[in-house]
Amino acid sequence: MANWKIDNIVLGLQQARHDWRESQHRPKEFGGRELPSKETLKAIVDDLCGILFPMRLGPADLRQEGEDVYIAFTLDKVLSALYEQVRLTLAYEARYRISATIRDSNHQPDPAIIQQQASSVV
Numbered sequence: 001m002a003n004w005k006i007d008n009i010v011l012g013l014q015q016a017r018h019d020w021r022e023s024q025h026r027p028k029e030f031g032g033r034e035l036p037s038k039e040t041l042k043a044i045v046d047d048l049c050g051i052l053f054p055m056r057l058g059p060a061d062l063r064q065e066g067e068d069v070y071i072a073f074t075l076d077k078v079l080s081a082l083y084e085q086v087r088l089t090l091a092y093e094a095r096y097r098i099s100a101t102i103r104d105s106n107h108q109p110d111p112a113i114i115q116q117q118a119s120s121v122v
Helices: 007-023 038-052 064-096 100-104 111-119
Strands: none
Touching: 038 064, 064 111
């Protein structure tokens, strides 16, 4: 394996992040995730694939008689996770874009919007 000289690259990236955070007036620590998680969104998409094609893309041990239970459980999990990701997005928008409409909504998405999107699948 090559012995890469990366110390200056790491320091340069650290400085770029610091400069950006300073220019955006962002605190050093937030105490939690501020933006939607790439991993969570990927898990949501993977679960949606399993919901749409349970016998092909669902769990390996799934049987046809258990499809409806699997779909109901997974859909509930997906909608809750999606709700949280939308909430993170709204909180970010309220904090950094200062939209009065979003700020007044207390960063809580309307569950009816997510329910409507879910219901439009069928």
